[in-house]
Amino acid sequence: MMEKMLLNIGPSHPAMHGTIQIKVELDGERIIKADVEIGYLHRGFEKTAENRTYMQIIPYTDRLNYVSPLLNNLAYAMAVEKLLGIDVPPRAKWLRMIFGEISRITDHLTCIAPIGMELGAFTVFLYMIKAREFLWNVLDATTGARLTTSYIRIGGVKADVPENFEDLLRKALEETKKAVRDVHGLLSRNPIFLKRTKDVGVVSQDDALSYGFTGPVLRSTGYYYDVRKAFPYLYYDEVDFEVPLGERGDNYDRYMVRMKEIEQSIRIIEQSLSKMEKGPVKAEDEVAEAYEAIKASQEGKYLDGKLKLNPNLEGMEREVYYKIMARVPRYILPPKEDLYRSIEGMIRHFKLIMSGHGLRPPAGEVYVPVEGGNGELGFYIVSDGTDRPYRLHLRAPVFSIMSALAEMIKGHYIADVIPTFASINMIGGELDR
Amino acid sequence: MVLEEVEKEFSLRRAESIDGIPTFYCHRELVLPLMERLKRDFEVLLDITAVDYLGRKEKRFELVYHLLSLSEKMRLRIKVELGEGEKIPTLSFLWKNANWLEREVYDMFGIEFQGHPDLRRILLYPEFKGHPLRKDYPLKKSQPRIKLLRPERE
Numbered sequence: 001m002m003e004k005m006l007l008n009i010g011p012s013h014p015a016m017h018g019t020i021q022i023k024v025e026l027d028g029e030r031i032i033k034a035d036v037e038i039g040y041l042h043r044g045f046e047k048t049a050e051n052r053t054y055m056q057i058i059p060y061t062d063r064l065n066y067v068s069p070l071l072n073n074l075a076y077a078m079a080v081e082k083l084l085g086i087d088v089p090p091r092a093k094w095l096r097m098i099f100g101e102i103s104r105i106t107d108h109l110t111c112i113a114p115i116g117m118e119l120g121a122f123t124v125f126l127y128m129i130k131a132r133e134f135l136w137n138v139l140d141a142t143t144g145a146r147l148t149t150s151y152i153r154i155g156g157v158k159a160d161v162p163e164n165f166e167d168l169l170r171k172a173l174e175e176t177k178k179a180v181r182d183v184h185g186l187l188s189r190n191p192i193f194l195k196r197t198k199d200v201g202v203v204s205q206d207d208a209l210s211y212g213f214t215g216p217v218l219r220s221t222g223y224y225y226d227v228r229k230a231f232p233y234l235y236y237d238e239v240d241f242e243v244p245l246g247e248r249g250d251n252y253d254r255y256m257v258r259m260k261e262i263e264q265s266i267r268i269i270e271q272s273l274s275k276m277e278k279g280p281v282k283a284e285d286e287v288a289e290a291y292e293a294i295k296a297s298q299e300g301k302y303l304d305g306k307l308k309l310n311p312n313l314e315g316m317e318r319e320v321y322y323k324i325m326a327r328v329p330r331y332i333l334p335p336k337e338d339l340y341r342s343i344e345g346m347i348r349h350f351k352l353i354m355s356g357h358g359l360r361p362p363a364g365e366v367y368v369p370v371e372g373g374n375g376e377l378g379f380y381i382v383s384d385g386t387d388r389p390y391r392l393h394l395r396a397p398v399f400s401i402m403s404a405l406a407e408m409i410k411g412h413y414i415a416d417v418i419p420t421f422a423s424i425n426m427i428g429g430e431l432d433r
Numbered sequence: 434m435v436l437e438e439v440e441k442e443f444s445l446r447r448a449e450s451i452d453g454i455p456t457f458y459c460h461r462e463l464v465l466p467l468m469e470r471l472k473r474d475f476e477v478l479l480d481i482t483a484v485d486y487l488g489r490k491e492k493r494f495e496l497v498y499h500l501l502s503l504s505e506k507m508r509l510r511i512k513v514e515l516g517e518g519e520k521i522p523t524l525s526f527l528w529k530n531a532n533w534l535e536r537e538v539y540d541m542f543g544i545e546f547q548g549h550p551d552l553r554r555i556l557l558y559p560e561f562k563g564h565p566l567r568k569d570y571p572l573k574k575s576q577p578r579i580k581l582l583r584p585e586r587e
Contacts, residue, residue: 039556046541047565051572082452209476209503212530223503230506366452367480367499367510380497382484395480395499403533432556 004032007414011040015118015418018428022405022417029413034406041428049392054080054154054359055352057392062148064394065430067110068103068373070139072430073152078233079368079379080154083361084331092156092324093234094276098169099151100234100370101265101272102139105176106132107373108216108258108265111425115255116187118418119196124183131179134172141168142315154359155332156325159315166273173266180262188256197251201408201420208249212400215375217424220257221249227371239271254423331359358387367395374398374425396430435474436509443467448512454499456510464513465522468498475500475509478528481535483515483542487568492516494544515544523549541566 010021019040025033045064049057061076062069074096081088088096109128116124136146142161143151151158187193203213205221218225226243228236244260246253316324321335333352338345351357363385369378375397382391401424408424409417436455439445443466445457459467479499487493492514500509515521523546524531535546536555543564546552554561558578563570 039554039558042556044565047570047572085451207529210529212477212479212528214477225503230503362451364451367454367508368452376479376501378480378499380480380482380499391484393480393482399533399537400530403530 003027009414009417011037016421017114018426018431020402020426020428020431022409022421024409024414024417026414029415031409031412031414031417034409036402036406038402039432041432043433045394045433046392049389051388053355053387054361054389057389058153059148059150062150063429064396064433065107065373065377065398065427066147067427068107069147069149070099070103070143070151071107071370071372071377073150074100075368075370075372075377075379077152077154078370079366079381080361081326082366082368083364083381083383084154084328084359086155086326086328086331088156088326089323091160091276092326094272095157095161095324096152097234097236097239098269098272098276099139099142099157101268102135102169104371104373105262105265106135107425108262109135109176109179111373111422112183112255112258115197115251115419115422116183116193118422119193121186121190121193124186127179127182127186131172131176134175138165138168138172141165153325155328158324160320160324162315169269169273173269176262177266180259184259188259194252196416196419197255197423199248199250200412200416201251201423203249203404203408205249207404207407211404213375213404214397214400215372216257216261217254217375217401219243220246220253222247227369227376231369233370235272235275236268238275239268241268241271251419251423355387360385360387369395372397374401374427374430394430394433396433398424398426398431402426402431435471435505439467439470442470450510454508454510456512458512458514461513461515461519461521464511465524467511468524468527471500471509471511472527474505475502477501477503478524478531478534479508481524481531481538483538483544483566485542485566485568490514492519494519494542496521496538496544520545520547522547525549540564543567 005026007024007026008021009024010016011019021037023035024031045060048060058073058076061072064072109132113125113128139149140146142159142165143149203221205223208218208221208223214225222245224243224245229243241264244257244264246257318335318337326332329348334345334348339349352359361383363383365382367378367380369376377397378395380393380395381389384390405421409420440457443459443463445459448456448458450456479501482497484495484497485493486495494515496513496515498511513521521544523535525535532551533555535549536552538544539546539552540554540556541564561576
């Protein structure tokens, strides 16, 4: 009679990025049964959202899938905009697309890097993380944060891009292309990597559909479904890109689909950059910054009339504000110049911010999906006409994919758990909410 | 059209929707045959969730299913009204991800699914009391698993 052994992998394990527990029943080294325990990162996002105003929820959405925060922002903002029935100006749409695709690239880089590392190719990890760093610098320059961006707002985006944005972005994309090329050279035909990933963690197409897979994991089985193609949003129907498909649905195909999607995302960004109209050029006028005025006053000089006291964060001045934000006074905050210099602006701001007033969408319910890093990411919002959502639910792509993990690793060796788990790119924040 | 056929066959009630996704109310008893019929055209069960209308509607809960047809490029929303303590048949034999989705609804709302192979909490721990997404569960109530040295502030 064979002797079974019960082994706990996780919740804290050096090779598991993300806290989950897998209880495996072993026969020798072969897994005969697995049970996946999740919920270690449950923060009650949905309950919290029911008690926050619509604008307050945006920072919480950053923390769902924290390697592609802008896609979460986007899905949430689009859901609320659908509820309000407002449209977003073209420049904001292009910016949303560019930043969404940057996020998709960082998501895929973050997925592929640990696969390499866990299979012994530490160089791959360094190359990928280095490329990601360049992309995050681009995000940092525009949004002011690397991870918790809160950049995409209801009605548009927070700020216009800085002047050196295009150069920064093109440089980051070059670095990404280089990293992808190098990693192709290191992994794609590497016999050790192939042995560890080919025909491991196979999911058939029927199983993938039955488990509700979407995104790269579904496409790795050869099924053509991408929210950007099937239900185009923003300007995805105006740019030219392909949807890479796999064949067998094993770890190697999932790796390959993600690698190819990075290249497609770069294509989308490059097209968006050329199609988007150029941003307004700021005139260089002779005004002094506040610190210069103070310094001058200490020397006895007064810079009357030349003093610049800009109440804005960079990129949201009045001249550019309505190019990146919808002009809907009832729902959208006024530019800061209006707020501080006119009573109408003050009233508009007050009505949207103060408790008891607030952004009040009409009663109803919406489900709005976008193509997230891991698949269809949808927000289901029920509004009852008050300033807080009555119910907010996130359709997390990873949740459905993780429900298949137990079956994917069944029959394989215990060492195969790690690449299989890595290739589905579980993000705890999104899974446990 | 599939939907019109199904609407007549199962005497569904059409509800208005502002996002363009066809929405139907279905009777609790008819969920299983309806979903068996719909599975022929809608390959993917996207999501199961619930909404608690405590004190607003006659029946307390509303269970919401989101389906996706990849061949027809179409989404569908099915709603089921459930009173307190009413049970609903499981769909885990039709779609495999229904297993976890139903566990989450059970965990958060306490709605029981008949015939579910493994109905236990998924995101919260087994000792947790109550169901947090119910509207009568207090926002700031905490159930620490260790003894706190100082009592928590209200």
